[in-house]
Amino acid sequence: MDKDIIRVGCGAGFSDDRIDPAQEMAERGRCDYIAFECLAERTIARESLARSKDPTKGYTPYLAERFQAVLPACIRNGIRIVTNMGAANPIGAARAVQREARALGLAEVPVAVVLGDDVTEQIRAHPELELLESGEPVESLLPRMAAANAYLGADIVRDALATGAPVVMTGRVSDPSLFLACMLHGLGWSYNDYARLAVGTIAGHLMECAAQLTGGCFADPGRKEVADMARIGFPFADVSRTGELVLGKVEGSGGRLDEMTCKEQVLYEMHDPAHYITPDCILDVTDVSFEALGANRVRVSGARARARTPTYKVVVGYHDGWIGEGEVGYAGPNALARAQLAERIVRERLAMRGFAYPEIRADYIGMSSLHGMAAGRSQPYEVRLRIAARSPDRKAAQAVGFEVRTLHVNGPAGGGGGSNALREVLGVKSLLLPRELVRTEVAVESGR
Amino acid sequence: MSTKVYDLGHARAGDKGNTSNVSVIAYDERAWNILRAQLSVERVMAAYAHIAQGPITRYELPKLRALNFVIENALGGGVTISLAQDAHGKSLSYLMLDIELPG
Numbered sequence: 001m002d003k004d005i006i007r008v009g010c011g012a013g014f015s016d017d018r019i020d021p022a023q024e025m026a027e028r029g030r031c032d033y034i035a036f037e038c039l040a041e042r043t044i045a046r047e048s049l050a051r052s053k054d055p056t057k058g059y060t061p062y063l064a065e066r067f068q069a070v071l072p073a074c075i076r077n078g079i080r081i082v083t084n085m086g087a088a089n090p091i092g093a094a095r096a097v098q099r100e101a102r103a104l105g106l107a108e109v110p111v112a113v114v115l116g117d118d119v120t121e122q123i124r125a126h127p128e129l130e131l132l133e134s135g136e137p138v139e140s141l142l143p144r145m146a147a148a149n150a151y152l153g154a155d156i157v158r159d160a161l162a163t164g165a166p167v168v169m170t171g172r173v174s175d176p177s178l179f180l181a182c183m184l185h186g187l188g189w190s191y192n193d194y195a196r197l198a199v200g201t202i203a204g205h206l207m208e209c210a211a212q213l214t215g216g217c218f219a220d221p222g223r224k225e226v227a228d229m230a231r232i233g234f235p236f237a238d239v240s241r242t243g244e245l246v247l248g249k250v251e252g253s254g255g256r257l258d259e260m261t262c263k264e265q266v267l268y269e270m271h272d273p274a275h276y277i278t279p280d281c282i283l284d285v286t287d288v289s290f291e292a293l294g295a296n297r298v299r300v301s302g303a304r305a306r307a308r309t310p311t312y313k314v315v316v317g318y319h320d321g322w323i324g325e326g327e328v329g330y331a332g333p334n335a336l337a338r339a340q341l342a343e344r345i346v347r348e349r350l351a352m353r354g355f356a357y358p359e360i361r362a363d364y365i366g367m368s369s370l371h372g373m374a375a376g377r378s379q380p381y382e383v384r385l386r387i388a389a390r391s392p393d394r395k396a397a398q399a400v401g402f403e404v405r406t407l408h409v410n411g412p413a414g415g416g417g418g419s420n421a422l423r424e425v426l427g428v429k430s431l432l433l434p435r436e437l438v439r440t441e442v443a444v445e446s447g448r
Numbered sequence: 449m450s451t452k453v454y455d456l457g458h459a460r461a462g463d464k465g466n467t468s469n470v471s472v473i474a475y476d477e478r479a480w481n482i483l484r485a486q487l488s489v490e491r492v493m494a495a496y497a498h499i500a501q502g503p504i505t506r507y508e509l510p511k512l513r514a515l516n517f518v519i520e521n522a523l524g525g526g527v528t529i530s531l532a533q534d535a536h537g538k539s540l541s542y543l544m545l546d547i548e549l550p551g
Binding site for chain 1: 469
């Protein structure tokens with residue numbers, strides 16, 4: 001506490017991220033804190049579904065592996081861990097951390113758990129709240145609601161750090177807030193000092209996707225080269241009490257960190273650059289600049305922030321039926337025409353069986369599955385037909401894959417490599433909830 | 449002489465709900481002047497029209513020599529319910545880079 005410069009590292013950028021870069025960060029990164037961001041918009045929907053099937057589950061699936069990899073070095077080096085791996089079940093996640101700690105032979109590891117992001121009850125009590133996507137009241141979703149979570153801010157995570165527990169476990173917290181909280185705590189910043197909140201928030205925004213700042217999602221052979229991508233190092237931030245911010249990555253790791261990678265990441269998931277809303281502030285990156293200080297060292301300056309809004313953003317997850325899909329491939333002469341014939345057959349079969357779908361789509365992988373079928377596309381040598389449909393009826397969704405599968409024997413010539421899948425859908429919509437309706441708290445699981 | 453956005457800058461795509469944002473960052477000052485003058489909302493809408501309904505908003509960031517396009521109704525309803533293979537629209541940056549400009 002109360003150092004003049006602290007180092008905050010990033011240990012994960014999404015729930016299925018690589019694990020060894022975090023271990024490298026813990027062992028050789030000389031960090032004071034490592035924040036793991038493992039909870040995308042869709043992830044909490046998935047974990048809510050898992051919890052509804054098994055109440056001890058509902059936290060991030062790789063929790064055990066991540067903590068096995070980093071906990072010994074973090075405890076040894078005095079590095080505090082902050083993470084939203086708790087997802088839909090932060091208490092269950094805290095207990096899982098302690099199981100791993102015991103298995104590793106570590107002394108008891110208290111975990112400070114942030115609670116209060118689950119606002120299901122508040123949403124049920126306020127069916128008049130309007131959805132941001134449509135302006136309609138949330139009421140119509142309530143019978144199908146699976147979860148509702150508010151994006152909490154850095155203040156409650158800072159309070160959790162103040163307990164002294166080596167690990168802070170949260171559910172839904174805004175991604176940049178995980179990082180900002182470390183600075184509020186470690187540098188003694190005020191939660192009303194917006195010049196500082198701007199620095200911590202842009203640092204968090206840049207680091208929250210881990211390798212996307214250090215050469216991931218960037219390489220384009222012959223044009224934008226990135227060295228040693230199998231060993232990309234995750235980023236860290238050196239932040240001073242006065243608000244100087246310099247980014248770096250672990251010495252000797254792969255990847256690259258420079259003005260180009262920073263420019264791509266600062267605009268990632270950004271809408272109005274003067275108005276990036278987090279629970280902590282409204283960030284303005286319009287005048288941000290990046291200055292290379294040497295290999296893989298970048299100074300960030302010029303971020304500004306305005307006063308936080310009086311609401312929390314809430315994501316409501318709701319059951320939205322099933323998605324069924326099937327794929328089959330064709331190659332060589334007339335491959336596209338054979339795939340198109342296959343599509344017509346499947347659509348006719350589904351109609352014959354009496355199934356109708358609110359949405360059904362066909363993709364020609366190798367041609368139109370990512371950027372759509374624009375005019376003038378050249379024909380590929382190989383093409384893979386994919387048909388997917390959404391339905392409230394499980395049987396109707398399942399029939400899609402079934403009818404693609406039967407093409408092996410009943411369809412056009414030379415169809416191979418068929419596959420099919422069925423999955424349950426959780427939709428998400430968002431709304432704004434007045435702050436006074438949210439009760440946040442910290443509970444410490446002692447680990448005894 | 450026409451030129452592709454690909455030769456002038458680099459790009460990254462992100463998602464929030466059913467909205468995609470695609471940044472375009474100029475390699476240098478000359479490229480920035482061309483992108484700023486020619487990579488209009490209309491040109492971008494024409495390139496994305498077959499997959500997105502729009503509207504599209506364009507933001508300029510002169511200090512970064514970057515443009516940020518916010519493309520609404522572009523992701524098949526949003527990540528969790530989309531039927532698309534690339535539900536996040538991560539590949540959409542390269543649709544932007546494929547746009548031809550008069551140059």
